Amino acid sequence: xxxxxxxxxxxxxxxxxxxxxCSHNNIATNDYITWxxxxxSQGPRFIxxxxxxxxxNEVASLFIPADRKSSTLSLPRVSLSDTAVYYCLxxxxxxxxxxxxxxxxxxxxxxx
Amino acid sequence: xxxxxxxxxxxxxxxxxKLTVTCSQNMNHEYMSWYRQDPGLGLRQIYYSMNxxxxxxxxxxxxxxxxxxxxxxxxxxxxxxSPNQTSLYFCASTAGWGQVTxxxxxxxxxxxxx
Numbered sequence: 001x002x003x004x005x006x007x008x009x010x011x012x013x014x015x016x017x018x019x020x021x022c023s024h025n026n027i028a029t030n031d032y033i034t035w036x037x038x039x040x041s042q043g044p045r046f047i048x049x050x051x052x053x054x055x056x057n058e059v060a061s062l063f064i065p066a067d068r069k070s071s072t073l074s075l076p077r078v079s080l081s082d083t084a085v086y087y088c089l090x091x092x093x094x095x096x097x098x099x100x101x102x103x104x105x106x107x108x109x110x111x112x
Numbered sequence: 113x114x115x116x117x118x119x120x121x122x123x124x125x126x127x128x129x130k131l132t133v134t135c136s137q138n139m140n141h142e143y144m145s146w147y148r149q150d151p152g153l154g155l156r157q158i159y160y161s162m163n164x165x166x167x168x169x170x171x172x173x174x175x176x177x178x179x180x181x182x183x184x185x186x187x188x189x190x191x192x193x194s195p196n197q198t199s200l201y202f203c204a205s206t207a208g209w210g211q212v213t214x215x216x217x218x219x220x221x222x223x224x225x226x
Contacts, residue, residue: 034213043116043202043217044155087154091210098162098209099170100145102155 022088118218135203
């Protein structure tokens, strides 16, 4: 059973780079790792996904080591509007199931 | 516009009174799922469906039922709600699974069972 662990909370200042790590064991061999952002009273919103090494899009980067037991979401130069909860998501495709497991979530607070 | 629509957004009900929360997506996605979100516990998957007439339990299925008679709809049914099912519920849809994991979420349904 895939299980994910994230830091509960982080504080940062505007303009800084923020790195949030998710530990995940036993994810499916061919499964991707996905990260979501959630604001209060809204559904999670897709940020980025990757399989291995490094992926970058217009809002974030994702680093995944060769053993794929963890992943790090990197937000460059955060602003106040990045204050939100960030979740990693992995699949649990063992024993014929096709479940998805969210991480515990990291509450990021960006300070002025 | 691609979207997942849940109804109602807010619901207060009494213990034991059957209710249904509807979910509809307009993206022709195969994979749909329901999550509940509780303080300190994050999002937990209740049920999922890989296609029409194919459903399976997630991590917290007790007390819930689902059906998938059409590809676009995936209602969540609480036959006999109890106070411990008071929670924020989200429906989500994905084009597939495995390599395709960008999920689109509804706006949520805040359920209170008294």
